[in-house]
Amino acid sequence: MSCAYASKSCETLANGPTLQFVDEPGNVVETQNTKPLSCQRIFECNVLTSPPEATVFWYKNNKIVHATVTRDLTLSSPYHDNTGVVLGVSELRHRICVDSLMDGNDPKPFDIKCRIQSSCDPRKIIESNSIVIEPQILRTKKTKKSFANNFYRAPLISLISSSRMEIAGKFVQLYCNAIGNPKPEISWQIIDNEDENLVYDIENYPFIWTLSNGNLLIDTTKTQEASITLQCIAQNKFGIDNATSSLILLNDNEK
Numbered sequence: 001m002s003c004a005y006a007s008k009s010c011e012t013l014a015n016g017p018t019l020q021f022v023d024e025p026g027n028v029v030e031t032q033n034t035k036p037l038s039c040q041r042i043f044e045c046n047v048l049t050s051p052p053e054a055t056v057f058w059y060k061n062n063k064i065v066h067a068t069v070t071r072d073l074t075l076s077s078p079y080h081d082n083t084g085v086v087l088g089v090s091e092l093r094h095r096i097c098v099d100s101l102m103d104g105n106d107p108k109p110f111d112i113k114c115r116i117q118s119s120c121d122p123r124k125i126i127e128s129n130s131i132v133i134e135p136q137i138l139r140t141k142k143t144k145k146s147f148a149n150n151f152y153r154a155p156l157i158s159l160i161s162s163s164r165m166e167i168a169g170k171f172v173q174l175y176c177n178a179i180g181n182p183k184p185e186i187s188w189q190i191i192d193n194e195d196e197n198l199v200y201d202i203e204n205y206p207f208i209w210t211l212s213n214g215n216l217l218i219d220t221t222k223t224q225e226a227s228i229t230l231q232c233i234a235q236n237k238f239g240i241d242n243a244t245s246s247l248i249l250l251n252d253n254e255k
Contacts, residue, residue, distance in 0.1 A: 007053045007119035009075035014085045014167070017120040019054065022046040022091055026113055026128030028098065037238040038154040039097035040136070045114040045128050051075055052090035052164065052175075053119040060101050061110050068094075070159065074171040074217070087250070089165040092175065093243070095158050098133055107135045154239025155184035160232060161245045166220065168249040174216040178234035178241065185236065186214030191229040191244070199231065220249055 010017055029042045045056065051072065058066040070092065094114065101112065111130045118124035159177040166172050178184040188210060192198035202208055207222030216230070228247045233240065 006122075007051045007072075007075060009051045009053075009072075009086060009088060010120035012084060012086055013050055014087050015050065015089075017118060017124070018048060018050040018089065019116060019118045019124055019126055020048050021126060021128065022048050024129070025126070026131055028131055028133070033154075033239070035154060035239060037152055039099050039156045041098035041133075042156070043096050043098050043112055043114070043131065045094045045116065046162070047092050047094065047116050047126075049090055049092060049116075049118075051086070051088035051119060052092060052161065052173075054092075055117040055119070056094050057115040057117070058096050059111075059113045059115065065101060066096065068159070068177075070175060072173045074173045084170075085167070086170060087166050091162040091164075093160050093162050095156065097153075097156050097179075100153075101133070102135060109134050151181060152238055153179070153181045155180035155234035155236055155241045157232065157234050157241045157243045160243040162243075163246045163248065165248045165250060168251060169221050172218045172220055172247060173211075174218065174230065174245050174247065176214050176216070176232035176234070176243065176245065178214065180234065180236050180238070182236045184234040184241075186210070187233045187235070188216055189231045189233070191231055193225075193227070193229065196229075202230075216245075218247065220247075223249075225249070 027044045029044055031040055053070050053072050055069050057064050109132050111132055113130045114128045116126050155178045157178045159175050161174040176186055178186055188202045189199040207219045209217045211217055226249055230245045231242055233242045
């Protein structure tokens with residue numbers, strides 16, 4: 001296993017690089033969504049990392065089945081000032097659909113786990129617990145044979161910046177990646193600080209841009225807010241998934 005990406009921000013981190021799991025490393029979540037094209041079981045690895053860049057490897061029976069790289073464009077030119085100090089502290093939630101790892105021709109149990117590799121030191125690797133997955137036969141014969149169930153998929157948010165702490169006055173990127181077929185459309189809303197039932201269209205905030213990959217870019221020089229809570233929504237014609245992301249801005253003397 002090699003390092004897929006080396007961050008340019010490692011030398012400018014206020015408190016140095018960090019990489020550790022949040023809560024119990026490796027967790028299977030059973031969803032309440034019973035729609036046949038939705039993921040029923042999700043394997044999550046939640047990581048506290050600085051900088052908010054790393055490479056995640058997903059393993060099935062000790063073989064890599066998927067790998068992704070998180071790259072923050074604000075930490076490289078032209079957004080990042082190499083002489084400036086950044087916090088870059090982020091809680092990232094990585095998710096993979098357990099159902100997609102199942103082989104209908106081999107109903108045996110299998111192990112899954114994740115490994116996260118630091119973007120500052122390729123020797124720094126953390127690994128989740130291995131979890132044994134028991135196959136679930138929940139579908140009817142009609143559903144099993146359905147082409148739609150073998151090809152189309154409702155959205156699943158596979159990566160979200162659950163929280164990000166940064167020094168005010170910086171550009172900040174928040175992640176929201178989703179899988180599904182057709183490819184999900186990603187949109188964002190801002191959640192009211194006083195009433196979480198109130199949401200606002202992101203287009204009303206000219207200092208926030210949605211990138212082509214669904215991630216957000218925020219110019220924090222244009223806001224006086226100490227915190228912003230947002231909701232990412234991934235949607236296609238077969239379903240919807242959403243996740244919350246929080247940005248916390250600190251003054252220089254608070255870092």
